[in-house]
Amino acid sequence: MKFSxxxxxxLKPLLLVSGAVERKSTLPILGNILMDVxxxxxxxxxxxxxxxxxxxxxxxxxxxxxxxxxxxxxxxDICKSLPExxxxxxxxDHDAIKISTGRSRYSLSTLSANDFPNIEQWQGDxxxxxxxxxxxxxxxxTHFSMANQDVRYYLNGMSIETEGxxxxxxxxxxxxxxxxxxxxxxxxxxxxxxxVPRKGILETIRLLDPVDETVQVYLGxxxxxxxxxxxxxxxxxxxxxxxxxxxVLPQNGDKVLETNKDELRQVLSRxxxxxxxxxxxxxxxxxxxxxxxTANNPEQEQAEEVIEINFPYEAVEIGFNVSYVLDVLNxxxxxxxxxxxxxxxxxxxxxxxxxxxxxxVVMPMRL
Numbered sequence: 001m002k003f004s005x006x007x008x009x010x011l012k013p014l015l016l017v018s019g020a021v022e023r024k025s026t027l028p029i030l031g032n033i034l035m036d037v038x039x040x041x042x043x044x045x046x047x048x049x050x051x052x053x054x055x056x057x058x059x060x061x062x063x064x065x066x067x068x069x070x071x072x073x074x075x076x077d078i079c080k081s082l083p084e085x086x087x088x089x090x091x092x093d094h095d096a097i098k099i100s101t102g103r104s105r106y107s108l109s110t111l112s113a114n115d116f117p118n119i120e121q122w123q124g125d126x127x128x129x130x131x132x133x134x135x136x137x138x139x140x141x142t143h144f145s146m147a148n149q150d151v152r153y154y155l156n157g158m159s160i161e162t163e164g165x166x167x168x169x170x171x172x173x174x175x176x177x178x179x180x181x182x183x184x185x186x187x188x189x190x191x192x193x194x195x196v197p198r199k200g201i202l203e204t205i206r207l208l209d210p211v212d213e214t215v216q217v218y219l220g221x222x223x224x225x226x227x228x229x230x231x232x233x234x235x236x237x238x239x240x241x242x243x244x245x246x247x248v249l250p251q252n253g254d255k256v257l258e259t260n261k262d263e264l265r266q267v268l269s270r271x272x273x274x275x276x277x278x279x280x281x282x283x284x285x286x287x288x289x290x291x292x293x294t295a296n297n298p299e300q301e302q303a304e305e306v307i308e309i310n311f312p313y314e315a316v317e318i319g320f321n322v323s324y325v326l327d328v329l330n331x332x333x334x335x336x337x338x339x340x341x342x343x344x345x346x347x348x349x350x351x352x353x354x355x356x357x358x359x360x361v362v363m364p365m366r367l
Contacts, residue, residue, distance in 0.1 A: 001037055001063050001064055001065070001066035001068065001090075001091070001092040002061075002062045002063035002089070002090065002091040002092070003037055003042065003059040003060060003061045003062060003063065003089070003090055004059065004060045004062065004087055004088065004089045004090070005042065005057060005058070005059045005060065005087070005088060006085065006086070006087055006088075007079060007082050007083075007084065007085065007086040007087070007088060007101075008084070008085070009057050009058065009059075010042075010057055010079055010088060011079050011080065012055075012057075012230075013042075013044050013055035013056060013057050013230070013231075014033070014044065014055075014072075014075065014076050014079055015076070016044075016053060016055040016207065016230065016231050017033060017044050017045065017046040017053040017054070017055050017072075017231075018033075018046065018072060018073075018076055019046075019051075019053060019203050019206055019207075020046040020047055020048055020051040020052060020053035020203065020233075021033065021046045021048065021072040021073070022047075022048035022049070023073075025048065028111065029069060029111050029115050029116055029117075030047065030048055030049070030117075031071060031072060031073070032069035032070055032071055032072055032110075032111055032116070033045065033046050033069065033070055033071075033072045033075065034046070034067060034068075034069050034113055034116045035067065035068050035069070035070060035090075036066075036067045036113075037059065037061060037065050037066055037067070038065050039061060039065070040058055040059055040060070040061050041056060041057075041058060041059065042056065042057045042058070042059045043055075043056055044056070044057070045116070046072060047116075047117060047118075047119065049117060050197065050199060050200070050235065050236050051199060051200055051203060051233070051234065051235050051236075052118075052119045052233070052234040052235075053203075053231065053232075053233050053234075054231060054232040054233075054234075055230060055231045055232075056230070056231075063091070066092065066113075067113035067116075068092055068097060068110045068113055069110055069111045069112070069113055069115075069116050070097055070108050070110055071108055071109070074108055075108065078099065078106055082101060082104070083102075086101040086102065087101060088100070088101045089101065092110070093107075095109060095110055096108060096109055096110060097110050119223065119234055119236075122220045122221070122222070122223055123220065124218025124219055124220045124225065125192075125219065125220060125221070126162055126189060126190060126192045126218070126219040127216065127217070127218050127219075128162065128167070128184070128187055128189060128216075128217055129214045129215070129216050129217070130167065130182075130184065130214065130215060130217060131211075131212050131213065131214055131215075132208045132209055132210065132211050132212075132213050132214070132215050132228075133209075133210040133211055133212060134182050134184075135204075135208060135215060135217070135226075136205065136208040136209070136210050137180070137182070137210070138167065138168075138169045138180050138182050139158070139169055139201060139204060139205055139208075140205060140331065141169065141178065141180035141331050141357070141358045142158060142169045142170065142171040142178035142179065142180050142331075142358070143158060143169075143171060143201050143202070143205065144171075144178070144327045144331065145171040145172055145173060145176050145177060145178035145327070145360075146158055146171040146172075146173065146198050146201065147172070147173035147174065147198075148173075148198065150173065150174070152174070153238065153240060154195055154238055154240030154241060154242055154243075155172060155173055155174065155243075156197065156198050156238070157171075157195045157196050157197040157198050157200070157201065157238045158170065158171045158195070158196050158198075158201050159171070159193055159194070159195055159242040160193070160194050160195075160196055160219070160224070161191075161192065161193045162189035162190065162191070162192045162219070163189060163190075163191045163192075164187070164188060164189060165183050165184055165185065165186070165187045165188065165189070166181050166182070166183050166184075166189075167181070167182050167184065167187075167189070168180065168181040168182075169181075170242070170245055172243070172245060175321065175324065175362075175363050176324045176327075176360065176361060176362045176363065177245055177248065177249075177360065177361040178328075178331075178358070178359075178360050178361075179245070179358065179359045179360075180357060180358040180359075181357060181358075182357065192219055193242060194219050194224060194237050195237055195238035195240060195242055196224055196235055196237060196238070197235065197236065197237070197238050199235075200224070200235030200236075203233065203235070204226065204233065204235075207226075207231065207233060213228065214228070215227065215228045216228070220237075222236060222237055222239075223235065223236055223237060224237060248347070248361065249349075249359075249361060250340070250342065250346060250347045250348075250349055250361065252342045252346070253340035253341055253342050253346075253348075253349055254313075254342055255286075255311070255313040255316065255340070255341050255342065256338060256339070256340050257286065257291075257309055257310075257311050257338070257339040257341075258336050258337070258338050258339075258353050259291070259307065259309050259336065259337060259339075260335065260336055260337075261329055261332055261334065261335060261336060261337040262335070263307055264291075264307065264329060264337065265326060265329040265330070267293055267305035267307055268282065268293060268305075268322055268325060268326055268329070269326065270303065270305060271293045271294070271295040271303040271304075271305050271322065272295060272322040272323075272326070273295075273303065274295050274296065274297055274301045274302060274303040275295040275296070275297060275303075275322055276296075276297045276298065277297070279321065279365070280321045280322050280323045281295070281319055281320070281321060281322070281365050281367045282294065282295045282319070282320055282322040282325075283295070283317065283318075283319050283367050284317070284318050284319070284320065285315065285316075285317045286309070286311050286313075286315060286316045286317075286318070286341075287311065287315045288311055288312065288313075288315070289308060289309065289310070289311070290306050290307065290308055290309060291306070291307050291308075291309045291311070292304065292305070292306050293305045293306070293307075295322070316341060316343060316344055317344050318341065318343075318344045318348065318364050319344075319364055319365040319366060319367035320348075320362060320364060320365055321362075321365055324362045325350070325362060328350045328360045328362065331358065331360075332350070332351070332352045332358070333352060333355065334352030334353050334354045334355055335353075336352070336353035336354075337350060337351070337352060337353065338350070338351050338352070338353045344364065345364060346364065347361050347362060347363045347364065348361070348362050348364070349361055350362065
């Protein structure tokens with residue numbers, strides 16, 4: 001096996017697959033990347049048994065087709081540190097692969113490609129195409145509400161749902177809920193719900209750019225796969241039932257406030273500096289013409305901020321984890337944000353003033 005390619009042609013696919021490499025595995029081969037040479041094409045594959053990432057590069061093949069696994073981190077570091085436009089030549093030699101470029105020579109130990117784990121072949125029973133920008137928006141609008149290492153393992157991920165011409169993403173950690181839905185003209189999808197694990201979601205965000213190129217999505221019984229011309233990404237699904245979030249959507253909100261998102265974000269960020277570092281609680285007092293935001297901490301320090309609002313209802317005082325509200329304000333694309341609330345003990349619905357694409361529910365805190 002012997003082939004050559006330009007450094008840039010190798011670096012991009014290497015960076016793509018590196019996110020799936022297992023860093024702390026007891027299986028040494030999971031720290032390697034599978035290099036598969038076939039004709040003038042090189043396929044790179046990495047997996048941690050939960051995720052599988054495949055990318056491609058064109059090569060100048062000067063030997064026989066073959067497969068070999070090489071240490072991922074070392075190969076990536078070598079590739080990054082070489083000068084631009086270097087031409088790398090790879091040549092397998094027993095249990096090593098030799099890399100040469102200019103006057104540089106490297107030899108990396110290899111492991112047998114036969115021992116490299118493959119995610120089993122499967123058929124997607126739901127398929128659809130979506131622009132990368134739409135898929136990224138769908139995930140970024142809700143991913144911050146996923147739980148992290150919750151004993152309710154089905155919350156440590158995101159529910160992706162299809163129904164008719166609509167695709168939804170839903171995430172909750174039990175204290176807050178985020179829902180985003182996108183309609184795609186011409187789609188007619190069956191009703192389906194899968195839970196993609198947290199790591200798979202974060203890797204998807206890393207892979208996607210907000211561009212108009214389409215990506216093909218396949219939902220199977222145990223896996224989800226995304227494919228475009230540069231990569232193929234597969235993640236196992238979480239085996240569990242996602243809670244029926246529709247039952248917790250507040251229905252009795254009779255007070256609506258619209259206010260400038262950026263102004264509210266700035267005052268909440270300042271007030272949060274003096275909130276309790278552990279609980280991050282802030283108190284919001286909604287009155288007819290002003291919203292007063294207060295925070296304090298165990299050191300008896302206090303912050304108070306006031307912004308002008310139009311709130312023609314009886315006054316309401318409600319406590320929040322300020323991080324939850326700031327996450328929503330960072331995700332909302334509109335200039336103004338809309339609060340729908342009923343009283344100080346009920347959850348609040350937040351959404352952009354002009355778009356109904358994403359909706360957020362935040363539970364109150366007792367302060």
